[in-house]
Amino acid sequence: MRYTAAVLSGRLVRLLARIRKPGGGSAIPGLVVNTIAPGYLGHALKSFPDGLVMISGSAGKSTITKMVVAVLAAHGVEVFTNPSTANIAQGLTSALLERSDLRGRVHQRMAVLELDEGHGAALVERVQPDILLLTNVMVDQIDRFHDSQMVADMLHTMAEATGGTVILNADDAFLMEIAGAPDVLAAIRYFGVSDEVLAANPRGLGYTAMTDVRLPAEDGTLLVSVAAREAEVVHAGEVCRVTLPARGVHYAVDAAAAIETAATILGESFDLALAAKTIGSLPPVFGRGEVVEIGGETVEFILVQNPASYQLNLDSMEANTEQVLLAVGSDVRDPSYLWPVDTSGLGTVNMVTGSKAWDAALQLVYDGVAVDRVEPDLAAGLDAFLALPKPAVGHKTIIFTADAMRRTRVHLGLSVNKETV
Amino acid sequence: MSDGTERDAFVIATLFPSILNTNGDAANARVLAQRARWAGVANVSLIEVEHAKQMPRDVDFVVVGACSEPDVVRAHERLAAVQPALEAAGTAGVPVLAVGTGWYLLSQRFLTPGRSSEAGLGLFSGSASKRSQRISDDLVVDTAYGQLVGYENHSTDYRLGQGEKPLGTVAYGSGNGDGAEGALTGSLVGTHLHGPILARNPSFADHLLSRALERTGRTLPTSARAQEADRFAANARSAVTTALGL
Numbered sequence A: 001m002r003y004t005a006a007v008l009s010g011r012l013v014r015l016l017a018r019i020r021k022p023g024g025g026s027a028i029p030g031l032v033v034n035t036i037a038p039g040y041l042g043h044a045l046k047s048f049p050d051g052l053v054m055i056s057g058s059a060g061k062s063t064i065t066k067m068v069v070a071v072l073a074a075h076g077v078e079v080f081t082n083p084s085t086a087n088i089a090q091g092l093t094s095a096l097l098e099r100s101d102l103r104g105r106v107h108q109r110m111a112v113l114e115l116d117e118g119h120g121a122a123l124v125e126r127v128q129p130d131i132l133l134l135t136n137v138m139v140d141q142i143d144r145f146h147d148s149q150m151v152a153d154m155l156h157t158m159a160e161a162t163g164g165t166v167i168l169n170a171d172d173a174f175l176m177e178i179a180g181a182p183d184v185l186a187a188i189r190y191f192g193v194s195d196e197v198l199a200a201n202p203r204g205l206g207y208t209a210m211t212d213v214r215l216p217a218e219d220g221t222l223l224v225s226v227a228a229r230e231a232e233v234v235h236a237g238e239v240c241r242v243t244l245p246a247r248g249v250h251y252a253v254d255a256a257a258a259i260e261t262a263a264t265i266l267g268e269s270f271d272l273a274l275a276a277k278t279i280g281s282l283p284p285v286f287g288r289g290e291v292v293e294i295g296g297e298t299v300e301f302i303l304v305q306n307p308a309s310y311q312l313n314l315d316s317m318e319a320n321t322e323q324v325l326l327a328v329g330s331d332v333r334d335p336s337y338l339w340p341v342d343t344s345g346l347g348t349v350n351m352v353t354g355s356k357a358w359d360a361a362l363q364l365v366y367d368g369v370a371v372d373r374v375e376p377d378l379a380a381g382l383d384a385f386l387a388l389p390k391p392a393v394g395h396k397t398i399i400f401t402a403d404a405m406r407r408t409r410v411h412l413g414l415s416v417n418k419e420t421v
Numbered sequence B: 001m002s003d004g005t006e007r008d009a010f011v012i013a014t015l016f017p018s019i020l021n022t023n024g025d026a027a028n029a030r031v032l033a034q035r036a037r038w039a040g041v042a043n044v045s046l047i048e049v050e051h052a053k054q055m056p057r058d059v060d061f062v063v064v065g066a067c068s069e070p071d072v073v074r075a076h077e078r079l080a081a082v083q084p085a086l087e088a089a090g091t092a093g094v095p096v097l098a099v100g101t102g103w104y105l106l107s108q109r110f111l112t113p114g115r116s117s118e119a120g121l122g123l124f125s126g127s128a129s130k131r132s133q134r135i136s137d138d139l140v141v142d143t144a145y146g147q148l149v150g151y152e153n154h155s156t157d158y159r160l161g162q163g164e165k166p167l168g169t170v171a172y173g174s175g176n177g178d179g180a181e182g183a184l185t186g187s188l189v190g191t192h193l194h195g196p197i198l199a200r201n202p203s204f205a206d207h208l209l210s211r212a213l214e215r216t217g218r219t220l221p222t223s224a225r226a227q228e229a230d231r232f233a234a235n236a237r238s239a240v241t242t243a244l245g246l
Helices: A002-020 A028-036 A040-045 A061-074 A089-099 A117-123 A148-161 A173-179 A197-201 A249-269 A272-280 A306-317 A356-368 A378-386 A402-412 B027-038 B071-083 B085-092 B100-105 B204-216 B225-244
Strands: A054-057 A109-115 A131-134 A163-170 A185-194 A219-228 A230-235 A238-245 A288-294 A298-305 A324-327 A351-353 A395-401 B012-013 B043-050 B059-062 B096-099 B109-111 B117-119 B128-145 B148-158 B168-174 B183-185 B186-191
Touching: A002 A089, A028 A040, A028 A089, A040 A089, A040 A230, A054 A061, A054 A117, A054 A249, A061 A249, A061 A272, A089 A117, A117 A148, A117 A230, A117 B043, A117 B148, A131 A148, A131 A185, A131 A249, A148 A173, A148 B071, A163 A173, A163 A249, A163 B012, A185 A249, A185 A298, A197 B027, A219 A249, A219 B096, A238 A249, A238 A272, A249 A272, A298 A306, A298 A402, A324 A378, A324 A402, A351 A356, A351 A378, A356 B027, A356 B225, A378 A395, A378 A402, A395 A402, B027 B059, B027 B204, B059 B071, B059 B100, B059 B204, B071 B085, B071 B100, B071 B109, B071 B148, B085 B096, B096 B100, B100 B109, B128 B225, B148 B204, B148 B225, B204 B225
Parallel strands: A054 A109, A054 A131, A131 A163, A163 A185, A185 A219, A298 A395, A324 A351, A324 A395, B012 B043, B012 B059, B059 B096, B096 B186, B109 B128
Antiparallel strands: A219 A230, A230 A238, A288 A298, B109 B117, B128 B148, B128 B168, B183 B186
């Protein structure tokens, strides 16, 4: 009964927060409980009898987490998971409070958590994962994690704390240092891409450092081909086709990572065909190649989270995309973020909008991209772009950063994760 | 010429961009090349120097970007291999723009990843030293070439050496740590302003480009094609200065 008072306080705060701002304020209960009962989060996370799975790394966390959770559900295993916007301590505590009984326990027998790198490294001091998946190390959030080594060190800390199995991206040179480290005691499993897949992506996969050799197919889950939204993976000697939630080699790598992770969790009962079918039926993740109908017209959303994902997304856009809006919001504090990317393939951008619109437009013109219009006011920019006549071929495409995505969804009256408002 | 470039070529070299490009600083070379082309400068050539032997003998502009802290020792070795070429460029009055750790490595002292102080290449007479806290914020500097608006992300102070002048005075941010920002010595420019500073601040870009062209008896023509970019840059700068209340 140690945490009953804290749980009740958290629920009261949640109620008050929702009366004040309907649909919002959901990180606040977590903040309150973490303050009055600092042990609660660790206690609740230790209460999963079938184990704790953590998923971390620079990019791909939320896609992979959703894939793993869905594949487990298809196998009849219901798990506790956190919304992708609650991958830091307060949000995670809030998510646990939503589902817990008065003793602070959650009824699911297993948790699969997506964790921010920095908060994950801090959390493992209190509670250790049984299984850990590390996606990759990318130059991400330059103004917060100023270099790749710092991110790699945080992921290494998580790997040291893991008791059972660590699953690593075999193509990421920073992560592969973890495989040989004497302080990592867990068993190691891998996912990766074949030589052919890498050759088809001459700019690489966006990782800060690539390994020199590819993963042998027998050593883990290997991605052997990607064409548009269809991928082929080899797992334990079996080949299967997977339909991806969006176009792009990074989603195919995410699918390989999810398959290896689900197989590690499920052991003997893992069914590869069922896993592939489940991943193929997932709806697109918010803003990641999501296609929506607005005013009777099809519009594609593309979210860019860092320079590497910006490049990968541009490279996987259809060549004949003729109407593009680029929205760069206040989450890009440092516009240097935009400059390592080669945007010349865009040809023409019809509208550049968001609070960093002028910086974004500046980068485009130096790459020889024609910019039709710049409108820093996002709502005005969106309206003017959507009012353009339908393109002759293909559909309108909106490329946005996370902050611009939230504002775009609110402006267009589309569903928004409660936590993000 | 022995390296195969025409004498009338305008050669911009960016040094070791595979490691010295942490914040897109190598983009400054792209910006210079594009502005020169827009202005109608003939035979603009942009050379990415990844090995010392690729360093062109006749060079008109050198860009040295910043590396991440763990790469400092590797970057030091690579830059040391082109030190004679850099010294020759400096003697010949070729503009050299060095940013962040790339600048510190060319100074008297730089900091290793373990934060110990080591001897740098000494092209700048000043020294980089430890700063108690990392700073990551906008940096606005008043200079002879106008108010420069950029971004800084470092945990280093810089003390100017004999004969060095600052690039300007800090209007917002930290800079060298004593109210000044950057270092000017001969044709060498060192600065904390990282990323594509020359795109955001075209007056500074054109000042440096003019210097590079004048050295070989050429001038920088005015360019109508740069006008759109320069309007975007002016708006980008004023978005920052307005938000900062400057």
